[in-house]
Each structure stands twice: as structure tokens, then as C-alpha cells.
Amino acid sequence: MGYEFDFSSVLTDQYIDWLISGVRITLLLTAGAWIIAFVIAVVLAVLRATNFRPAVWLVAVFVEVHQNIPLLVQVLFWYFAMPELLPEAWRDWLVRNNSEFILAMIAIAMCTAAYMSEALRSGLRAVPVTQYEAGRSFGFNYLQTMSYIVVPQALRLSVPPMVNHSLLLFKNTSIAMAIGVHELTYQTRQIDSDTFRTFEVFLVATGLYLVLSFIIMFVGNLIERRFSMGTR
Amino acid sequence: MIRFDKVNKWYGPQLKVLNEVTAEVKKGEVVVVCGPSGSGKTTLIRTINRLEPIDSGSITVNGTDAHSSKNNVNTLRRDIGFVFQQFNLFPHMSVLNNITLAPRKLRGMSRAAAEEKARELLDRVGLADKAEAYPAQLSGGQSQRVAIARSLAMDPPIILFDEPTSALDPEMVGEVLAVMKGLATTGITMMCVTHEMGFARDVADRVWFLDKGNLLEDAKPDEFFSNPTHPRAQRFLADLRH
Ligand SMILES: Nc1ncnc2c1ncn2[C@@H]1O[C@H](COP(=O)(O)OP(=O)(O)O)[C@@H](O)[C@H]1O
Ligand SMILES: [Mg+2]
Numbered sequence: 001m002g003y004e005f006d007f008s009s010v011l012t013d014q015y016i017d018w019l020i021s022g023v024r025i026t027l028l029l030t031a032g033a034w035i036i037a038f039v040i041a042v043v044l045a046v047l048r049a050t051n052f053r054p055a056v057w058l059v060a061v062f063v064e065v066h067q068n069i070p071l072l073v074q075v076l077f078w079y080f081a082m083p084e085l086l087p088e089a090w091r092d093w094l095v096r097n098n099s100e101f102i103l104a105m106i107a108i109a110m111c112t113a114a115y116m117s118e119a120l121r122s123g124l125r126a127v128p129v130t131q132y133e134a135g136r137s138f139g140f141n142y143l144q145t146m147s148y149i150v151v152p153q154a155l156r157l158s159v160p161p162m163v164n165h166s167l168l169l170f171k172n173t174s175i176a177m178a179i180g181v182h183e184l185t186y187q188t189r190q191i192d193s194d195t196f197r198t199f200e201v202f203l204v205a206t207g208l209y210l211v212l213s214f215i216i217m218f219v220g221n222l223i224e225r226r227f228s229m230g231t232r
Numbered sequence: 233m234i235r236f237d238k239v240n241k242w243y244g245p246q247l248k249v250l251n252e253v254t255a256e257v258k259k260g261e262v263v264v265v266c267g268p269s270g271s272g273k274t275t276l277i278r279t280i281n282r283l284e285p286i287d288s289g290s291i292t293v294n295g296t297d298a299h300s301s302k303n304n305v306n307t308l309r310r311d312i313g314f315v316f317q318q319f320n321l322f323p324h325m326s327v328l329n330n331i332t333l334a335p336r337k338l339r340g341m342s343r344a345a346a347e348e349k350a351r352e353l354l355d356r357v358g359l360a361d362k363a364e365a366y367p368a369q370l371s372g373g374q375s376q377r378v379a380i381a382r383s384l385a386m387d388p389p390i391i392l393f394d395e396p397t398s399a400l401d402p403e404m405v406g407e408v409l410a411v412m413k414g415l416a417t418t419g420i421t422m423m424c425v426t427h428e429m430g431f432a433r434d435v436a437d438r439v440w441f442l443d444k445g446n447l448l449e450d451a452k453p454d455e456f457f458s459n460p461t462h463p464r465a466q467r468f469l470a471d472l473r474h
Contacts, residue, residue, distance in 0.1 A: 130316065130318060130320050131320060133283065133320070134314075134320035134322070135322075136283070136309070137283060137309055137314040137316075138309060138310070138333075138334040138338065138386065139306040139307065139308070139309035139310035139334070139338055139386075140306070140334070140337070141306050144337065148333060148337065152324050153324050156324055227324070229323045229368060
């Protein structure tokens with residue numbers, strides 16, 4: 001009657017290889033999307049801080065759109081619809097270069113950038129205006145004051161939400177399986193349909209996701225402590 | 233060194249915060265500015281380095297028109313130290329970096345030279361052991377002394393204080409005033425908004441009394457304290473003693 005666990009048929013050399021390659025793609029996707037998301041988020045937050053009407057409006061639309069449409073829809077959109085808008089040569093290049101990975105990375109990055117830009121924006125707003133004034137009173141110009149005094153503090157204040165968004169980003173990479181990216185969830189499904197040991201293989205995958213999540217949280221914690229402005 | 237000439241400033245159409253202020257701070261002088269809350273003291277001192285714009289009149293600092301758009305405001309500010317009521321130390325930097333930031337980035341001083349100077353300044357304000365500390369680890373009195381050291385790092389010929397002891401617990405007021413008294417003997421031009429009348433009596437060359445944006449008194453401390461000419465100043469002093 002009881003369920004007989006059988007990890008040995010899931011953890012063969014071949015399947016372990018699949019899992020490792022799944023973890024590799026998941027991490028690559030996470031890292032690539034994180035870098036793109038962070039750069040875009042900084043640009044969005046700075047644009048928003050300019051108080052230049054059209055820029056503020058554009059950023060607000062970007063943020064709303066990406067926060068209110070399911071990520072799966074965004075990924076499918078980037079995969080099926082976006083290439084249609086591209087010139088022929090670009091489309092060919094994409095297809096020859098692992099288009100599903102690249103497009104999933106962009107889609108996830110865009111969505112994460114929307115959330116991260118909000119985190120950075122609230123960080124910027126949390127820096128008291130007196131800090132800006134103190135900087136200016138020394139004779140620092142606007143850009144110097146922002147880069148030496150305001151932005152470093154804003155970044156520190158946004159570390160906790162940024163760690164959260166990084167964690168969400170990592171978990172969201174599993175959505176890329178919907179367009180056939182061979183990341184960890186995709187490989188898990190493959191092993192499942194090969195072996196029918198559903199419970200075992202998903203347990204292994206769960207363990208892997210958990211370990212990786214803990215590593216991200218641990219790194220986030222280190223960063224948080226390193227940049228705690230001496231209040232630890 | 234600092235000359236106000238018929239300076240007027242409004243906050244909006246209703247509130248005139250500075251009214252025809254005309255006065256001069258001579259080189260090396262210590263001027264204490266006092267007056268009731270809301271009389272425009274903070275505004276006045278902030279107009280000197282153009283943290284606040286003025287509506288008419290002129291302010292000449294070290295021979296240059298502080299409010300002329302032809303003169304670079306950042307160059308002006310490098311020569312004017314400013315100490316805030318709330319210290320405004322940079323919380324993400326150590327005490328040492330707080331002090332060396334401006335000389336390194338604005339004067340191109342090497343880190344080593346800037347740090348050597350910073351340590352001298354910290355020694356002067358009695359905080360040689362706090363170089364590596366972060367602002368969050370300092371008491372109010374220590375923070376304000378660091379803030380003073382920080383504004384001295386650029387060797388400004390002028391230093392301005394806006395109620396430097398008002399945010400402090402009473403037992404810490406003395407240590408900050410002591411640093412300021414020491415500073416007053418160095419020949420730096422000093423302008424200080426404060427209600428510490430003992431300080432005014434001991435070190436000020438002139439006391440200015442501001443009321444509703446009007447500069448009602450500009451006198452030597454002993455004249456001001458023994459014999460204020462304006463009834464408002466008399467009432468203000470009576471309230472302080474009480
Ligand atoms: N940024 C501002 N906008 C509008 N009113 C202000 C502003 N700053 C100060 N005031 C007003 O101007 C008057 C003088 O303020 P302030 O210079 O701070 O006086 P003090 O330093 O003598 O207490 C007060 O009535 C204050 O409410
Ligand atoms: Mg004030």
C-alpha cells in the first residue's frame with residue numbers, strides 16, 4: 001500500500017547531467033536577466049527622478065504594464081509576437097542563437113526592472129533632502145551630490161527590496177520552460193516523463209531550488225550587512 | 233567679508249521673511265545672530281551661500297556678488313563652511329570619509345594628504361579616536377564636532393552656523409561651544425545663529441538681533457546685553473533670562 005520511494009531511477013548519471021544543465025541554465029537566466037533588469041531599473045528610476053513630465057509618464061506606463069500583466073503572458077509575447085516586429089536579419093540571428101533563452105531573459109528582465117525601479121525610486125525618496133543640501137553646501141554640483149551622497153544612500157536603502165526582487169526573479173525563471181528553455185523545471189519535467197517517478201524528481205528539484213534560494217538570501221544578507229551605514 | 237545691502241526676501245506673496253537687511257561682517261569677526269523663532273535667522277544665514285535665493289538687494293562675499301548668476305555658486309560655496317542644526321553627516325561614510333570627501337573631490341587632494349589633514353582636524357575637535365566610526369555610532373555632540381571638522385577641511389575663510397547646539401542634549405552643548413570658541417580665536421570669519429548668550433558675550437564681536445525679518449540691533453555684545461535699544465530686543469532678552 002505505501003508509496004515506494006525510488007530515487008535511484010531518477011538519479012542516474014544521465015538524469016544528473018540533465019539536472020546539472022538545468023541548474024546551469026536557470027542560473028545563467030537569473031544572472032543575465034538580473035544584470036539587464038538592474039541597468040534598466042537604474043535608468044527608469046533616474047528618468048523618473050528628473051521630474052520631466054514625458055519621462056515620468058513613460059516610466060509610469062512601463063511600470064504599470066509590466067506589473068499588471070502576468071509574467072507568462074509577457075514571456076509568450078516576447079517569444080511569439082516580438083520577433084515579428086524585427087527585421088528579417090535579426091530574426092534569423094535570434095533563431096540561430098537560442099532565441100528562446102534570449103527572449104525569455106529579456107521578458108523576465110523587463111518585468112523585474114519594473115519592480116526594481118520602484119524599489120530604487122522609494123530608496124531615492126527616502127534620502128532626506130537635507131543630505132542633498134549638505135552636499136551642495138560644500139560646492140558639489142548636482143551630479144557630484146547625487147553620485148557621492150544621494151545615490152549611494154538610496155542604493156543601500158533599497159538593498160532589502162532588491163534582494164526580494166532578485167529572489168522572485170530567480171523563481172520566475174521557471175516560467176521560461178513554457179517556451180522551451182531547458183532550465184531546471186523543464187529538465188525536471190523531462191525526467192518525469194521519462195521515468196514516471198514524479199514525486200522523486202520534483203522532490204529533487206524542490207531541494208535544488210531551495211538551496212539556490214538560500215544562497216541568494218545569504219548573499220543578500222551579506223550585502224545588507226556590508227552596506228548597513230554603520231547601524232548594525 | 234560679508235556685506236548685506238538692502239536684502240529682501242519673500243516666501244510667497246504674503247510672507248516677507250527678510251526686510252531691507254543691511255549689515256556687514258568684517259574679516260575675522262565673530263557675529264552672533266539671535267532673535268525669536270521664525271524671525272528669519274536661518275533664512276538670512278542660508279542666503280550667504282545661496283542655499284536660499286533673495287528677491288532684491290545684494291550680498292557680497294569676499295568681494296564677489298553671491299547672488300549674481302555670473303558667479304559660479306559651487307566656487308562660492310567651497311569657501312564657505314556651513315554647519316547645520318541637524319549635523320547632516322553622511323551616514324554611509326566613516327567619519328574620516330565624511331571629512332575627506334570635499335577636499336579630495338573638489339580640491340583634488342590625495343587621499344593620504346586629505347586623511348592626514350582630517351586626523352589633525354579630528355584631534356582639534358577632540359575626536360581623534362573616532363576616525364573610523366560611522367555617524368550612527370556618535371552622540372549628538374560628537375556628530376556636531378565632526379560636522380565642524382568636516383566644514384573646516386576645505387580651509388574656508390568663512391564659516392556659518394545655524395543653531396549648532398539646538399538639537400543637542402544639554403550636557404553636550406558645552407563640548408560643541410568649546411570647539412567653536414577655539415575656532416573663534418583662529419581669525420576665521422564666523423557667523424553664528426544661536427541662543428547661547430554666554431557664547432555671544434564671551435566671543436562675539438557683534439550681536440545682531442533679527443525680528444520679523446528686520447535687523448533691529450547690530451551692537452557690541454556688552455552694549456546689546458546691558459542696554460538694548462529696541463524694545464523688542466529688551467523683551468527677547470528678558471524672555472531668555474527668565
Ligand atoms: N521654505 C519655506 N517656505 C515657506 N516659508 C518658510 C520656508 N522656510 C521658512 N519659512 C518661514 O519663514 C519664516 C522665517 O523662517 P526661518 O528663517 O527658519 O526663521 P528662524 O530660523 O529665525 O526660526 C518663518 O515664518 C518660516 O515659517
Ligand atoms: Mg532657524
